[in-house]
Amino acid sequence: MTRRRAFTIIELVMVLMIISISLAVAAPSLRGWGEQGRLRDAAGSFAAAATWARSRAVADAVTYRVVVDPVAGTYAVQNVTAQQATAVKGEFGQANKLPEGFRITVEAQPTQTAGAAPANAIEFYPDGRTTPATVRITSKTGNVIDVASAGPAESFAVVKAVSQK
Secondary structure, three states: OOOOOOOOOHHHHHHHHHHHHHHHHHHHHHHOOOHHHHHHHHHHHHHHHHHHHHHHHHHHOOOEEEEEEEOOOEEEEEEEEEEEEEEEEOOOOOEOOOOOOOEEEEEOOOOOOOOOOOHHHHEOOOOOOOOEEEEEEEEOOOOEEEEEEOOOOOOEEEEEEEEOO
């Protein structure tokens, strides 16, 4: 009679216990992993909208504007002609909403055309200049990422990610 080799129930229980303990130890460090990804995605999406607005302003020889609504947690691109702003067609013209619980704020630096744009707006001019600003996106747990343009000739890019935890 040949005997078949197999795992005993005790061996299986021991392996399951080891896996459970390993997961219990690793889980706290993975807790914010998904949120960090959503924060990076939100910053990347905002930077893409700003880059698109800047390139369209140059291509169309018209001022474009990214308007941020900190209360609703949204931003959208507008086309500005004769001081009348209208939403652009397509993805960037719609109110792009941040993930639930995230906040967005704008700190624009004063420019020569200050007062022409709303307080929570960044303008992109036909000559390629922009309103220098820092856009701060904060997650519901307090992690922060900044998207900024250091000067009028600079593009918007993710410049700083700060963990508040």
